[in-house]
Amino acid sequence: MTPLKRNPPNRRFTCITYPEAGAMGLTGDWRIFRPVVDKEKCTGCQICWMYCPDTAITMDENNKPVFNLEYCKGCMICETNCPVKAISRVRETEAEAAVEK
Amino acid sequence: MVTIKELPRDEYIELGHAACAGCGATIAIRHALKALGGNTILTVPACCMSVIQGLFPKNALHLPVLNTAFETAGAAASGIAAGLKFMGKDKDINVMAWAGDGGTYDIGIQALSGAAERQTNFIYTCYNNESYGNTGQQRSGATPYGAFSTTTPIIGKQEHRKPMARIMAEHGIPYTASISAAYPRLVFETYSKAKDVVGTRFIEVHAMCPTGWRCATWDSVKFGKLAVETGVWIMWEKEGDEWRFLGLSKRIAEGKIKRKPLMDYLKPQGRFRTLIKDPERVKEFERGINREWEILKKRVGC
Amino acid sequence: MSKIVSVTGNHSASWAARTAIPAVIAAYPITPQTTIVEKIAEFVENGDLKSEYVRVESEHSAMAACIGASALGLRTFTATSSHGLALMHEMLHWAGRARLPVVMPVVNRSLGPPWNIWVDHSDSMAQRDTGWIQFYASNNQEVYDTVLMLFRLCEAPKVLLPGMVALDAYILSHTFTSIEVYDHEEITDFLPSYQAEHWKLDPKDPMATGNIAGPEYYYELSYAVHEGFEAARKMIPKVEADFKKHFGRFHGGFIDTYQCDDAEVIFIAMGTMGEEAQLAVEELRNEGIRAGSARLRVFRPFPAEQIQALANKAKAFVVVDRSLSYGHLGGAVTEIRSALYRGGQTIPVQGVIAGLGGRDVRYTDIKKLIHLGFDAADKGEVKPDIFYGLKR
Incomplete structure (x- = not known):
């Protein structure tokens, strides 16, 4: 959902808040494990999308999951619930090292 | 049953909210709100959801939200419902109170019972993670027998939980359901059904809590399902005067599948570590579960 | 209509x-x-x-x-x-x-x-x-x-x-x-x-x-x-x-004053006692005593300036609270003294607790209390706060 456009609210006035991504910051920082999908194995069933508590999974044009790593907390529910084991659990430090290579 | 691909893509909960990793309650609200849609006003008493929304000046929910004091979800919703009725908008806008088990079973039961007795037109959700999760897993009226909590730290809880959904069903409200966040499609269907009912609707969602249950975040859904598969959590609904079992609980009740061994559920969860050492207490745990099954079977008439 | x-x-x-x-x-x-x-x-x-x-x-x-x-x-x-x-x-x-x-x-x-x-x-x-x-x-x-x-x-x-x-x-x-x-x-x-x-x-x-x-x-x-x-x-x-x-009606604003313009002692109370005080003031005036009544009508926001203005003219205040903050004094007298201190004013303020739990406070009682204010004004000092009518 895109937030509505509105005039800048007078936030000093009262304790009102507006919907916006990152209300708790970039929660991807919390992650210890990173989900990595094997797009060959993935059947596009969307179970990972359904279970993601962080709405951090979207399906791409080929119906494969895309992880929003800025916000994915790495709970790995997607991994354990994948019926074809297409998602693997990679330690964040190793994943970053792999990316750097 | 709705297929996954039929679930709406609209998200009413934003990226970067403050729920713990693996939070069951957040899975539940995601799909509940998909069912209710954007024409919904939420009221949230003190509970995990008051934290999950994130920090001022942002908020993770794409809905109007009235955060309110711990014991007031039923009453605040009554005021919102009355106001909408005054404006003639009560048929267009859903009102939902989204409260935890502490705010429902314990401190909030008075306001909830009052709202139900007044036939207030709203949905009350109790997402039940079986302790005061927001404040660090203290014992609540929903904490299971024998479970560790930070206020039953050594012996574990010595009483059984309240049959909250059954208490609400006996208020004579038009719709009551007991479901689990481990089954998001059922969550969606339940809320889709509840949306069209007029009057007080009470939905209790068993909400996995890896933090409080002392289990791995990736096992969150697994334990949610195990609770149902072992018969510890029973899924049912009461529509009008008709009681029926739902989902896997229905198949258990009909004898189509057997309940999995209780220990499958208890043993891996850190919160039951003390309980499982004492066979007598495990039996007592099971007695409580069986009693609830017997009562519900009588209600359903099977 | x-x-x-x-x-x-x-x-x-x-x-x-x-x-x-x-x-x-x-x-x-x-x-x-x-x-x-x-x-x-x-x-x-x-x-x-x-x-x-x-x-x-x-x-x-x-x-x-x-x-x-x-x-x-x-x-x-x-x-x-x-x-x-x-x-x-x-x-x-x-x-x-x-x-x-x-x-x-x-x-x-x-x-x-x-x-x-x-x-x-x-x-x-x-x-x-x-x-x-x-x-x-x-x-x-x-x-x-x-x-x-x-x-x-x-x-x-x-x-x-x-x-x-x-x-x-x-x-x-x-x-x-x-x-x-x-x-x-x-x-x-x-x-x-x-x-x-x-x-x-x-x-x-x-x-x-x-x-x-x-x-x-x-x-x-x-x-x-x-x-x-x-x-x-x-x-x-x-x-x-x-x-x-x-x-066409006005109830006095922050403070409903009666005969305060030339009053030496001003009696301050809230609610009906403030209205009852007008009767006491009237009788005292008939006796030639320059008393006034100021009924505190608004407690929040607290009318500190108006209290200070009253103190500019009077020699003493008598403040009755129909409540008690145990371990200290009445709520109104505390705030009034605070306002005066902030205004650099030093007139004596006689604090009184009276009428708790429905105990009657009549205009005759109020007259007695106003006299205490005159005592304080004469001596330039105040008796400790009084629990008026307390039976021991």
Whole structure:
């Protein structure tokens, strides 16, 4: 959902808040494990999308999951619930090292 | 049953909210709100959801939200419902109170019972993670027998939980359901059904809590399902005067599948570590579960 | 058309609700407030008042329901007393800090134990810091008028605070006098319908209120409530002047003064005792004694400047509190001394506790108390605060 456009609210006035991504910051920082999908194995069933508590999974044009790593907390529910084991659990430090290579 | 691909893509909960990793309650609200849609006003008493929304000046929910004091979800919703009725908008806008088990079973039961007795037109959700999760897993009226909590730290809880959904069903409200966040499609269907009912609707969602249950975040859904598969959590609904079992609980009740061994559920969860050492207490745990099954079977008439 | 009705103080409050037409009224009965909500129920059920009336299961829920309805941007009303107000305490803060202009008559009654249902200001004085505007009325017409003025004041965009009008149990709540009441159409020039400009629950423009704000914001949000009170301070005289223009009545503003211009000793009290004092002052004047009465009508925002102005002329104050902050003194005398200290004024202030739990304080008692003020003025010193009429 895109937030509505509105005039800048007078936030000093009262304790009102507006919907916006990152209300708790970039929660991807919390992650210890990173989900990595094997797009060959993935059947596009969307179970990972359904279970993601962080709405951090979207399906791409080929119906494969895309992880929003800025916000994915790495709970790995997607991994354990994948019926074809297409998602693997990679330690964040190793994943970053792999990316750097 | 709705297929996954039929679930709406609209998200009413934003990226970067403050729920713990693996939070069951957040899975539940995601799909509940998909069912209710954007024409919904939420009221949230003190509970995990008051934290999950994130920090001022942002908020993770794409809905109007009235955060309110711990014991007031039923009453605040009554005021919102009355106001909408005054404006003639009560048929267009859903009102939902989204409260935890502490705010429902314990401190909030008075306001909830009052709202139900007044036939207030709203949905009350109790997402039940079986302790005061927001404040660090203290014992609540929903904490299971024998479970560790930070206020039953050594012996574990010595009483059984309240049959909250059954208490609400006996208020004579038009719709009551007991479901689990481990089954998001059922969550969606339940809320889709509840949306069209007029009057007080009470939905209790068993909400996995890896933090409080002392289990791995990736096992969150697994334990949610195990609770149902072992018969510890029973899924049912009461529509009008008709009681029926739902989902896997229905198949258990009909004898189509057997309940999995209780220990499958208890043993891996850190919160039951003390309980499982004492066979007598495990039996007592099971007695409580069986009693609830017997009562519900009588209600359903099977 | 306006008409004269013979009503109790409680029914005056009910009539004010009928005139203002709140969208939602949520209330729970408590002695001696009951007849307010009973009368409202009658108005609603016979169709005279088109409000949604929620018969909640506690005062705490009454205020929570008012908060829910007010958060939709609607006019809301409730009424309570004593233990009911104490139970509401948490939600009073919530209404104040969420800037929701709920209006509530409070019938001043003691707190137990022992059970006692008679007049005592302990209930509302204990809610001083909850972010509620507080008025204290002294007659039935004032109750009616103040409810209307409170709606106007509380709903003003710069104020947006809840407000209570306190009325003394039985002395006002159950005593009949004639008052003038109006139809809704006659007051809409003075009191237009409420338009919430700050925030409201609306799915078309979703916003939340009350989720977590850390130490970097909380202080500023508290100050914003304080600013609301300062705006109310500026606006109260305007509202009262406008009320007088429309309806011809004026109840004294922040402080209802009587014979204070040349008074040597000024007697200060709240509620009906403040009105009773006028009789005492009249008798003393007949005896050639220059006494005056200043009925403290607004307690929050506290009228410190007006108190200082009174002290410029007088030689001593006698301040009676119908409540007691155990371990210290009365609430009003403490604030008055504080205001004087801030103004660099040193006139003696004789503190008196009297009339607790419905103990009668007659004009003859007030005369005696005023004499204490003259003693203090003569000697330039004050006796310790007095527990007047205490039986030991």
